Amino acid sequence: MQHMKERLGEGVVDEVYFFDVDGVITVPDSRQFDREIMEDIARRLSQGEPVILNTGRSISWIQTRIIARLIHAHNLKDNSSLANLFVVGEKGGTWLTLDEDGLMHEHRDDSISVPQDLQDEVRLVVEERFPKTMFFDRTKHTMISVEMNEVNDRRYEGELSLEAFERDQIRLVEVLGEILKKRGLDKILEIDPTTIATDIQNKKVGKDFAARKAIAWLEAKGFKSERFVAVGDSKSDLATAEELHNNGYDVQFVFVGAESDREDIQRGNPVFPIFFPEGKFNKGTVEFLRRKTSQVL
Known part of the structure; x- marks a missing residue:
């Protein structure tokens, strides 16, 4: 299967990030958003990088809790930046795109x-x-x-x-x-x-089913990258990375969930690299993002 670099347009980016939402960019108990992670997402979008949110949340929740926060709390008021965000909700059952005018377009698969x-x-x-x-x-x-x-x-x-x-x-x-x-x-x-x-x-839906919609969006938008990063806190999030790998992409999975789940994932002998931060949940996501920033510097 052809690599993304060979089959997409000219929108070259260093990395494409797929984030789960709950427990990855939020604090599990309080459901509060981690400001440092949200600022990282806003920065990537403003730099023209695509960001994928692959979640079980509803689109209405994403609109009021995440997109509104990006606009008002993180000053992401440039519509062209928001157009780099793709949200898959309900594990692929719904999805949301934003156009260059800042208009939101909701989609739903009623067959499931x-x-x-x-x-x-x-x-x-x-x-x-x-x-x-x-x-x-x-x-x-x-x-x-x-x-x-x-x-x-x-x-x-x-x-x-x-x-x-x-x-x-x-x-x-x-x-x-x-x-x-x-x-x-x-x-x-x-x-x-x-x-x-x-x-x-x-049974058709899942993080892999959702990832396929994100891949189609990336291709339609003309983005290409040689590296993908998928961040999750549940074993089911591993399916995002598996789908990317099965489509021929170079992917790293970052698991920030419970220790018992980490052991199960390791026993599965995944064929792509997995990073296990010392911190759990949003703290693990912050740890990984800081690590990546220090490597760039």
Whole structure:
């Protein structure tokens, strides 16, 4: 398969970054954005470099929490800079592009949506059995997401932690598995527990499915690069790097997640380089970005 350098236009960049969002550019417990990481993203966009956000989040959440922040908190008001950002939401079910005039264009793949009555059943389970640690995300269009409540939510002050969520998440996954099996949907839908959420999604979607949309966008925009970096905090994020590698690209995966997951990834003997920062989650992302900056200097 041809390398990107041979088949794209003239928009040469040193590296293309793929970032997961939660736990990678945000603090897992508080969901607050890491300012240093956001400034790095804003700098790359303003320098004409493409940045890909590959997340399970909804497009509406990305618009209000990330793009608005880039514009107002990080002074990224040049529309041509924002046009270098590509967001894949719901693990490939939705995606967002911005044009040179700063207009946002939302896209959705309705063929992979989950049944409405299943959404209703899961919402009731969450509201009745796990209200102190998680909530049903009503902003999703093509998947179901049950997300960890924010630690700074005063309703659950002193009762909520990442550990408490993880305990309830184990129980939730068991319940969801029973629901899918009872409905005969376990052949087409799957459960994906991540750092701060539990998703029910079509088996077609995933970080690899989303990465293919990003690759198509890069080609359409005329970007080319010899190096790619994918940053994630869950084992499922490894699929981003695998998809890039399978398409013939030189990729490095940066894993900033839990120690137990790091061991699983290493046992898988990946065929591309993986960097494990000492820091976890957003601290690991900052550590890697600083390391890259010092190498350039």
